[in-house]
Amino acid sequence: MASQDPTAVERFINGILPENPVYRQLLGMCPTLAVTGAVKPAMTMAAATAFVLISANVMISLIRGLLKPHLRILVFTLTIATFVTIADRFLAAYMYQMSKQLGPYVPLIIVNCVIISRCEICSSKQRVGVAIADGVGMSLGFALALGSIATVREILGSGTWFGLPVMPESWPKWGIMVLPPGAFLTLGLLLGAAEWIGRKRAEKAKQNR
Amino acid sequence: MDEQPTRKGYIGQAWLVILLSLVYGGALAGVETALRETIAENKRRETYDRIPVLVPGADGDKTREVNQADEVIVADADGNWQRVYLAVAADGAPAGWVLPAGGQGFADRIDVLIGLDAQASTITGLYVLDQKETPGLGNFITSEALFTNQFAGKSADDPLTVVTTDPISGSHQIKAITGATISSESVCRIVNRTLATFKQPIRRRALQGGKATAQAPPGPGKDTQ
Amino acid sequence: METLVILVQIAIGAALINNFVLHYFVGICPFLGVSRRVDTAFGMGCAVTFVVTIAALLNWTFTYFILRPSAPLPAWVWEMAGGDPQTEIDLSVLSYIMYIFVIASSVQFVEMYVRKFFPHLYKSFGVYLPLITTNCAILFACLEIMKHLDDPTGLWGVHEALTLAVGGGVGFTIAISLMAGIREELDLCDVPEPLKGPGIALIVAGIMAMAFMGFAGVDQGIQNAIRLLLQ
């Protein structure tokens, strides 16, 4: 790894595309597959994850001096669990329909690998400013990934986007897209596409260097 | 690696974890009590909003007021009880009943609200509160046009049966959703079973007189729905 | 007899019909990461089953005695402290933090135990033991068990909790071992360059999920069969 750590701005840009948590680092797959049946729940989940990720990053980087090596995972999970419970209660209070639709996947943000890995790699070693930048970058990347998958699945699966009808009435809705197998297939193909684009861009960069 | 901590050392090492759990425990409880009211309100509102739709002629706020004043609990002979909502019109005259019901569907549990008229003799409407049936097939049981409107007008006495062809009008047949016969049958089974158990107690209550009499609830008096 | 039917339904449901990985999408990270070879995958599956059973047992006891809305322990403490017994102490908000706390510490304990008494086993999948803490399957199993927290009639007993944990773990092991078998074959066939690695693994998982959907109606059939058998 580069000996000097990337600066806050670099981490922010990294989070969105170059090191996108879902497409590049293959983290946080559980919620990505589960809630992307439609764009609305996907965006709510991305917003909840963003809130938890940023506040956990801030909290961990504030107390990073006191962390003991063998108990640090416990501290991370405690912090993240607290913020997730707050988010879950907030959702249940003010967006009750959405909370019912997301169901068990809101508490599953606790074990979302993106958050714990960001705490481990970045915020337990960096200042608060860098941690916030990294948190925001990563959650934007996560939201982007979730949005892309949800758009594909919703348009193909139920012919709507954000609930508004997009496809012509005659479009046969692919029920499979909303079902679990559709999630796997969409994500697999999107990963392949992302890899292919990355490869082509790398080749073009190599050629004109 | 680390030195061998003594007994007090174990706790000393983990003082951060203990401090954090104290702080977080307190914070969470604070958030919970702050938001609990709104969450409970959401749950209750979800039911009360449906009442005017289920029972024609009922007024939402009046019913809510009456039902929050005293809970109507009906119980059958062998002790299972169920909270029921008396739907009242704007002037307080009883307009019908709303009976929550639930059971095992195709994939998971299905919760419904059954609307009955004042004498609990005919079903006035059905609303599916909660279901996890297969999207695209089973979850059409929630759609008004396809399924739930068929329940309105059916009599509460004879059990409903599911048919795949067009039902004979006026009979107690319900047309199943294509490709989701199991879900449709489960809904009808839930409705039949709940009506069979609580039909008589509701009718007894209806005869006892318009005003809902508070009956000492056998279980802990709490809003179950 | 009725409880037996429910137990079978939960077990079959968790293992095949609502398979943790293929239906509920939990535990995908190890499912993609560890399924390179069948033996490590099976080892991972057993470790997950073992830990999920411990976690489910511990979490069920905590929930039953502490977290339930009218749980005996806080009520007893409240009475000792002289409060009137009528007020109801509801600590269910602690559920998430308590579950993950129990899971993290039990994984840490299991890791130390395995490192001490089974060094060979620890070497073969040492790095995956801490990974289990962030495995969604375990927390999901605990959440499934506590699903009916607020309506007292629906709360599960300890036997149902254990059945779900073991069934879920077995389902996870089945899915991950099948996946490992397929992926070992995958290395030999011509996979388009960009799809190599996770891309093709996900597509294979999608097809497996379709196959597992075939189990959907099975539990109704089994229930009736058992009822007939026991008549």
Next chain:
Amino acid sequence: MLTAVTMILAAAVLAILAIAVAYVLGWANRAFHVEVDPQVEAILESLPGANCGGCGFVGCAEYAEAVARAGADVALCAPGGAGCARRLAEIMGVSVSRTFPYRAVVHCAAHEDHKLDRTPYDGEPTCAAANLVAGVQGCTFGCLGLGDCTRACGYDAIHVIDGLATVDYEKCIGCKACARACPRNIITMVPFKSDRMLVIACSNQDAGPDVKAVCQVGCIGCSACSRNAELMEMKGKLPMIDYDRYDEWADFTVAREKCPRESMLYVGKPSAEDLAAVAGEEMPSRIEADFKTTVDETQWRG
């Protein structure tokens, strides 16, 4: 009032659980303590962790164990280079001689047109297979140019250009994978004492006339170079450079002038004049398939 009560109770429950868990984990930490040699872990920490096998051990973990216990040489890690060797030496408290990075060198200089007496070969496109077939090309020692080394290299540092395996010294980390893969063993690891090293770019042991019959650039063993440079001496028909006594300012100009063939080359980083020579030239844009299916990659199975 109720909020205060729930808060206290919630905090108390969690605190008690935390204390209990801390106690159990602390006890377990002590009871299940496994002595792990801190030295091995420190060494493992400073190794690059590429598990390339350049040090001759299966992976970094084994190499770390060997260094800590069996006293293996601290400078074997090629990718780690001098920095890693220094760190290991500090950990082990051993003084380390000045180490040089080992890099791969191909002992052959024959491009496509230099090779004579070649027969068309359309068997399996691998050096290992072509090496078994007699008469693929006149010279039975030289590079076959079918790319076994390219496939073996994990760092994209060696490519077959115009029929000859050429090493890209910016990427080569000296992990010896190509040397092991070459069926004709004409790739050796040379300690790069300076940026540019002189190497004998031929491994044909036959007599002069036979070499002339099969190659236009191969060394005919006239031993002119060994007479004019004391670092070289003849081994059979081929000159060998003694790299231990080799140093940057060793003068080989006389030997190179005397050499009638072109089998002594300077390899390593492109020297100043090389760069100047090609500076004007515009990079040819090579048209390649934009994605590689795996067919040409895997061994063609007939």
